[in-house]
Amino acid sequence: MTRHAISVSVNGAPRTATVDARLSLLDCLRGEWGLTGTHAGCEHGVCGACTVLLDGEPVRSCLLLAVQAAGARVTTIEGLAPAEDLHPVQQGFWECHGLQCGFCTPGMVLTAVDLLARVPDPSEAEIRAALAGNLCMCTGYENIVRAVRWAAARAREARA
Amino acid sequence: MSDHAAPTGWVGRPLKRLEDPRFLRGRATYIDDLALPGLLHVAMLRSPHAHARIQRLDASAAAALPGVAAVLTGEDVARAMPPLRPLIPIPNPPRTYPLAVGRVRYVGEPLAAVAACDRATAEDAVELIRAEYERLPAVVDPERALAPDAPVLFEEMGSNVLWHDTFVYGDVDGAFAAARHVVRERFTIHRYVSTALETFGVIAQVEPGTGLVTIWSNDQRPGLTSGVVAAALGVPQNRLRLLALDIGGGFGNKRKAPYLILAALLARATGRPVKYVEDRRENLAALAHAANGVMEAALALDGDGRFLAIALRDVVDEGANLQNPTLHSLLKLGNIVNCYRIGAVRFEAYSVLTTKCPSGANRGIGKPAMCFAIERLVDLAARRLGRDPADLRLANFIQPSELPWETPVGASYDSGDFPETLRRALALADYEGLRAAQAAARREGRLLGIGIAAAIEPGTSNLSSYMLATGTGGTSGVGEAALVRVELDGSVRVATGNVASGQGYPTVVAQIVADELGVTPPDVVVSPWFDSHENPWMFSSGSFSNKFSGTDTGAIVGAARAVRDKILALAAHLLEAAPADLELRDGAAAVRGAPDRRVTLAQVASVAYRDLLALPPGAAGGLEARYYYVHPAATRPDAARRVGVQLTFSNSAHVVAVELDRATGALRFLAYAIAHDCGREINPLLVEGMVHGSTAHGIGATLLEEFVYDDEGQLLTTTFLDYLKPTALDVPPFRVAALESPTPRTALGAKGVGEGGAIPSLAAIANAVEDALAPLGVTLPRLPLTPERLWEAIRRA
Numbered sequence A: 001m002t003r004h005a006i007s008v009s010v011n012g013a014p015r016t017a018t019v020d021a022r023l024s025l026l027d028c029l030r031g032e033w034g035l036t037g038t039h040a041g042c043e044h045g046v047c048g049a050c051t052v053l054l055d056g057e058p059v060r061s062c063l064l065l066a067v068q069a070a071g072a073r074v075t076t077i078e079g080l081a082p083a084e085d086l087h088p089v090q091q092g093f094w095e096c097h098g099l100q101c102g103f104c105t106p107g108m109v110l111t112a113v114d115l116l117a118r119v120p121d122p123s124e125a126e127i128r129a130a131l132a133g134n135l136c137m138c139t140g141y142e143n144i145v146r147a148v149r150w151a152a153a154r155a156r157e158a159r160a
Numbered sequence B: 001m002s003d004h005a006a007p008t009g010w011v012g013r014p015l016k017r018l019e020d021p022r023f024l025r026g027r028a029t030y031i032d033d034l035a036l037p038g039l040l041h042v043a044m045l046r047s048p049h050a051h052a053r054i055q056r057l058d059a060s061a062a063a064a065l066p067g068v069a070a071v072l073t074g075e076d077v078a079r080a081m082p083p084l085r086p087l088i089p090i091p092n093p094p095r096t097y098p099l100a101v102g103r104v105r106y107v108g109e110p111l112a113a114v115a116a117c118d119r120a121t122a123e124d125a126v127e128l129i130r131a132e133y134e135r136l137p138a139v140v141d142p143e144r145a146l147a148p149d150a151p152v153l154f155e156e157m158g159s160n161v162l163w164h165d166t167f168v169y170g171d172v173d174g175a176f177a178a179a180r181h182v183v184r185e186r187f188t189i190h191r192y193v194s195t196a197l198e199t200f201g202v203i204a205q206v207e208p209g210t211g212l213v214t215i216w217s218n219d220q221r222p223g224l225t226s227g228v229v230a231a232a233l234g235v236p237q238n239r240l241r242l243l244a245l246d247i248g249g250g251f252g253n254k255r256k257a258p259y260l261i262l263a264a265l266l267a268r269a270t271g272r273p274v275k276y277v278e279d280r281r282e283n284l285a286a287l288a289h290a291a292n293g294v295m296e297a298a299l300a301l302d303g304d305g306r307f308l309a310i311a312l313r314d315v316v317d318e319g320a321n322l323q324n325p326t327l328h329s330l331l332k333l334g335n336i337v338n339c340y341r342i343g344a345v346r347f348e349a350y351s352v353l354t355t356k357c358p359s360g361a362n363r364g365i366g367k368p369a370m371c372f373a374i375e376r377l378v379d380l381a382a383r384r385l386g387r388d389p390a391d392l393r394l395a396n397f398i399q400p401s402e403l404p405w406e407t408p409v410g411a412s413y414d415s416g417d418f419p420e421t422l423r424r425a426l427a428l429a430d431y432e433g434l435r436a437a438q439a440a441a442r443r444e445g446r447l448l449g450i451g452i453a454a455a456i457e458p459g460t461s462n463l464s465s466y467m468l469a470t471g472t473g474g475t476s477g478v479g480e481a482a483l484v485r486v487e488l489d490g491s492v493r494v495a496t497g498n499v500a501s502g503q504g505y506p507t508v509v510a511q512i513v514a515d516e517l518g519v520t521p522p523d524v525v526v527s528p529w530f531d532s533h534e535n536p537w538m539f540s541s542g543s544f545s546n547k548f549s550g551t552d553t554g555a556i557v558g559a560a561r562a563v564r565d566k567i568l569a570l571a572a573h574l575l576e577a578a579p580a581d582l583e584l585r586d587g588a589a590a591v592r593g594a595p596d597r598r599v600t601l602a603q604v605a606s607v608a609y610r611d612l613l614a615l616p617p618g619a620a621g622g623l624e625a626r627y628y629y630v631h632p633a634a635t636r637p638d639a640a641r642r643v644g645v646q647l648t649f650s651n652s653a654h655v656v657a658v659e660l661d662r663a664t665g666a667l668r669f670l671a672y673a674i675a676h677d678c679g680r681e682i683n684p685l686l687v688e689g690m691v692h693g694s695t696a697h698g699i700g701a702t703l704l705e706e707f708v709y710d711d712e713g714q715l716l717t718t719t720f721l722d723y724l725k726p727t728a729l730d731v732p733p734f735r736v737a738a739l740e741s742p743t744p745r746t747a748l749g750a751k752g753v754g755e756g757g758a759i760p761s762l763a764a765i766a767n768a769v770e771d772a773l774a775p776l777g778v779t780l781p782r783l784p785l786t787p788e789r790l791w792e793a794i795r796r797a
Helices: A025-032 A088-095 A105-118 A124-131 A142-159 B020-024 B060-064 B074-080 B119-128 B142-146 B172-178 B222-233 B257-270 B280-286 B327-334 B367-385 B389-396 B418-429 B431-443 B463-470 B505-517 B548-575 B601-609 B684-703 B761-776 B787-796
Strands: A003-010 A013-020 A051-054 A057-060 A073-075 B040-046 B052-058 B068-073 B110-116 B130-135 B161-169 B181-189 B201-206 B213-217 B240-244 B274-277 B292-301 B307-317 B344-352 B447-461 B479-486 B492-496 B524-526 B582-585 B588-591 B594-600 B624-630 B646-660 B667-677 B735-739
Touching (some): A088 B020, A105 A124, A105 B020, B040 B257, B060 B119, B068 B257, B074 B257, B110 B119, B142 B292, B142 B307, B201 B257, B213 B257, B222 B257, B327 B367, B327 B447, B418 B431, B418 B447, B431 B667, B492 B505, B548 B646
Parallel strands (some): A003 A073, B307 B344, B667 B735
Antiparallel strands (some): B052 B130, B201 B213, B479 B492
C-alpha cells in the first residue's frame, strides 16, 4: 500500500497527514484530524451526512480520497462559525427545530449554506431540491425547510 | 379536550432545545466519535447464503495478517459463553450465539469477527478467511415456511413455527353469522425499517485484574441489554458498566446485544479496547427489519353499517429472530379494534421463522400493519355500502363520553375525542373542497384520490403482555427511574434510565424539573448520556414503546418532588417557618406573602452538603432523590386473557389527497393533513417535529421502501441506491392540528407521540391511491406503491 503525505487547509488551518491511498477524506477528517462532526451515514454517496465544502463546493467526503483533497480548502461543520457563534443557517436549524438526532445536521447545514451562497432567496421548491441529496430520518424535512427559509430571511434583513 | 391550554409553567411551552448548540457545531459524541488508546477495529465475515451448513471455516491466514490481533469464529464464541438469553423466550429455544455455529440462516449472518489495528486491515483479513458451505434450501415466504415439508431452520424445533395461538373475545361466530355485510381482504405486509442515519456501534474494554467490563454503545434499551450481556460474559451486573452516548436515531432498531457481547469477547481476547460499527450494508442486511407477513382480515357489519366483530389470521415472518419473536403479534392484538366500538375479536397469530434478517422493533411494531388492515377494511366497507368513508368512521367511533373504554382484548382507552380529531383533519384538508376538485378532475380523466385513516397510537408497553406468548412470569409491568440532585451551588442535575436519540429529553426533562423546583430550564442540566454505574435504572429502562410520557414523567416528577420536600424542610428550618407556608420560585424558597423571607437553593444546598452542623439535629444531609416509577395501570393477563398490552392511547386522523400520473405512475401529494391528540404536550414544538418525522417514515414505507429477497433468500436491496428512503422532494408539506385530551393515567397528562404518524400514514395513503384508481376499476397493488406498480395497475385498466 502506497502512503502519501498530504496537506490540506481545513477550516482555515493547515493540516498534514501521511495516509494510505485508499483512505477516504471522511476517514481522514475524523481519524487523522479528530474532526468528528462529519458523519458516516452510508459510505456509498447517497445520504449526504458526510458533506463538506471543498474549495467552497459541497462534496461527499466518503466518496473522495484524502489524497484528492491535497492542496484544497476544506470547510467542515466545526469551521462554519467562530467558537461561540452560530452561522445563520445553524441558528435557523435551532430556531425552527430543524434537527432531532442531529446525525444528518452537519451535512444538511453545509448543503444549505452552499444553496444560500448561490441562491440567496430560494423558493420552497428550490430548497427541497437542494436538500434532496441529504437524507434525514427524523424530521420529515418540514422544519429543515423552515430553517433554511429562516436563514434566508435573516440574510435578507441584514442586506436591507 | 381542548387545544393547547395556556401553560402556567415551563411545561407546555414550545421551547427550542437546550442541547442543540453542540449538535449544530458538530460537537456531539456519537459512538463512532469515541477513540481510546490502543483501540482495535472489528470487521465481520457474513454469510453470502440464506441457508447453508458451514463445512469449513479456516481463519489462519486472517489471523496471520500483520495488524490482526484476534479472530473469533462461532465455535470459539460457543466455547466462551452460554447461549444467548432471549427477551421473549419460546419454550425450549434453540441455542444461538452472536456468531453462527454450524449453520447460517440468513444472508448477512455473521460467522467470524476480526479485530485489527484499523478497519481497513480488519476487512482485508475477513477476505482471507476461507469458508466453505453446503447450501440448504431457503425458505423466504412465511406461509411456505408453515408447510409440513418446508425447509426447517432449527431441526431441534421440528418446524418453523415459533408460536401459534388463537385468541377469542366475545361472540365472534355469532356476530359474523348475524352480520348483514362481511368485508374480507388478504393483506401482504412488506419488510421495511427506519434506518437511523447512524448505524449500530459498540466499544468494549475489559480491565485487566478486576475483570470490569466497560461497554459504550448506542443501544437504546440499556436496562434490558445489561442483563443479557452480563449473563453471556459471565460477569455480575455490578462488573458490567454499560454506557450510551449521543444516539443518531433509534426507532426501536438500535438494540443488538450480540454485538456488545462479541466486542467484549474480543476485548477479553486481546486485552485492548475494541470498536465495531456497522457499515450500511451490514445495517440493512442484518440489524433488524420490521416483520413482513400476511394478514387475512374480516370485518362484520350490521345493516346500518355498525361494526360488529373483527377476525384476523396473522402470519408474522420473524426471519431468523429468536430474541424477541411475537412482539409484532402482541402489539397488533392490543390495537386490533383501533378507535372503534367493536364488541368481538378473533385473532389467530403465527410467528414463523424464515431464512431472512431477524425481525425486530421498529417505530410502532406491528401497529402500522394493524392500522393498515383495519383502515383498509373500513374503506372497503364504505365502498360496499356506498357510504362516505369519513361518515362510516364517524358512525363507529367510540365517543368521548364513553371513555374510559375497555376494548374486548383489555386495552383501556384513557382520553381523547376520536370524532372531533377526524373532523379537525377533514377541515384542515378542506375535505369538501377536495371532493369537489376530485369530481372535476375525474371529468377530465385525471386520477385524483382522497384517503382517510384514523388511528389509536398507543404508548408504554406493559411487559406483562409477554405472558400471553411465553406463559411464564418474571417480567411484568413497566417503569422508569430518575435522579434529581441540587448541587452544592444550587444548580440542578437530572439523570434517568432512558437514552435520547433525538426526542429532546434533555429539554423536556428540564422543563418538568424547572416547574417542580421553581427554577428555569437552563438551570437544569440533564445528563445526555446513560451510564449504568451512575444513572438510576431498571429492567424496562430505555427508549421503546413511546413510554417517556407514560413512565419517565412519573419518575422525574417523583424524584423532583422528593427533592422539593427536602428543600422545603431544610428551608423551613433555616427560615423558622412551616414548610407548608413556603413556595419555591426564582431559585429560592420563600414564605408566601413575605418574599423577603427567603433562602436560595444555593444557601439550602450549602447547608445540606457543607455546613452540616447547621442541619436540623439528626437530619440527613444531601439534596438528592431517586424515584423508581411503576405505571399504575399495568396488570397481568386475566383468566380470559385480557390485558392492556399498552397503557396510554393517543389518537390521530390523517387526510391525504394524491394525484397519479397516468403516463408514469408517479404520485404527487396535493394535501397532507394531520390532526392528533397526545394528551398534554410538554413541548409542542418537539411534539410537532415528531409528528412530521414519523409521518415521513410512513410515507417512505408506503411509497418507496422494501427489503426484497429473491426466491433463494438473497437480499437485493443492500444500499440506499436500491433501498430508497424519502427525500425532501418525496415528503409533502404537512398541515397539523393538535388537540389536547390530558390522560388521568400519567403524571403530567401526557401520552406517547413518537410513533404516531408512522401508524396511520400507510393506510391513509393507500386509501387515497385506491380512491384515485377507483374510476379504472383496478385493485390496489401491494405496498410499497412504487411508480412501477402504480403504472402497471393503471395499464391493466
